[in-house]
Amino acid sequence: MRLFRPILSLVLILVTTLLVSCSSPSQAKIPTVYTPEKIAQLQPFREPVATAREQMETLKGFIQAENWTNTRTFIHGPLGQLRQDMNVLSRKLLVKDQKPAQDLAKELFGHFERIDAAAKDRNSVIAQSQYLEAVKDLEAFLNLVPSNS
């Protein structure tokens, strides 16, 4: 029994591995292009991120007006949900696009943190340059997501 049990579990592992490798899709079946169905499925998840791109114009206005209270409130309020939205959307992209999308989201939030810090310091130059960087990353992210509009 002492010897039998490890052998039994080894056999089980082998059988499971075999079953998994037979049933899992082969490398060739991992989609590498967006089908029209996939693009349609992505749209509801793309929408809040595209809306955030539009909302960035409001943020720009606050920064240009040096309205630091509204700048900070806006980053934590209306744009606060964006991180979650981008993470969800990233995971729905093709495998090859997921990592670049996640990296861009991470970058974007780094810029938001620096805008927030600049607003605290009332540093208009840094706030404006970080804003431009943030827009670049958000647009690059959106460019990874096919749109049907």
Ligand code: ZN
């Ligand atoms: Zn960046």
